Amino acid sequence: MPNHSLINILAIESSCDDTAAAVIQNGVVLSNIVAGQKVHEKYGGVVPELASRAHQQNIVPVVDVALKEAKLAKEELHAIAFTAGPGLIGSLMVGVSFAKSLALALNIPLIEVNHMQAHVLAHFIDDPKPEFPFLCLTVSGGHTMITVMHDFFRGEVIGQTNDDAAGEAFDKAAKILGLPYPGGPLIDQYGAGGNPGAFVFPKPNIPELNYSFSGLKTAYLYFVQQRVKENPQFIAQNLADVCASIQYSIIHHLMKKLILASEQTGIKQIALAGGVSANSALRKTLEEEGQKRGWKTFIPAFEYCTDNAAMIAIAGHYKFLEQNFVSQEAAPYAR
């Protein structure tokens, strides 16, 4: 590898509705900037065209702030890492094009990062770090999977969702309750004071280590429609209990398969990743189950749960050490 005493990497993330940039120096995060996009709130989900336009507006200022906060000039960078996929193709395109032109202008290498891999590698930003092999439950707006991590870039998916992702289940439940997008954090917030056993939803019965959340979504819809027919004030009068019960049903399904995965593999180092890992009840449940079962659990800091560029930066750092670069031909991929 080149004789850099310092490795400064700028990382860019634009796969969905957050424009993010981070700077990492020798594996230490110097800055981590995220610009969210309020524009989607009233639509109940991310509108791809609006997302790409907002990325175009945000990317230059977000990168500027990330470099300023890191107290580095562009010329001091040794590589640019970017999210190549999976994600919204128009959104990814903005980050990929920006990364390519900056790398070309500075004559430094480009590093391609997979967004889902980066969610898992976020555990290598701070201490304590998991040791290989460990199990990771990755729960985001688009994915729900259990992976055996054998090495930084060698993960074996042993279970995943057959339909909706856990984050989608949270967001769709919130929409049914009339809450804005993304509803996951709101269900978390309102459910905190509620009784998780107040309302009982059917438990998905899916073989092996796989998940399914579409049945739960339908169950929430029928439940809410029925109760509102009986009492138009039902949601307002029972918001905390409804949110806590919905949250419990999702967490119960997530934990059941994770426990089974640990039993089947014998692995007791268990990590959580992705946007839904910000959920306070899920974090608490994992800790409690972990204590009961002798697990060593790894829960990311809040800023590394939802989409961010620090996780792209740490993945970029490990790829830099392997000199794993891509050419200017690199292209984004949706899946």
Ligand code: KG4
């Ligand atoms: O990883 P992420 O930021 O984006 C994707 O890659 O999809 O995950 C976003 C998802 C959304 O579905 C959002 O509602 C959910 O994570 N989420 C939460 C919480 N914070 C974010 N779900 C439940 N409780 C939270 N506190």
Ligand code: ZN
């Ligand atoms: Zn994500």
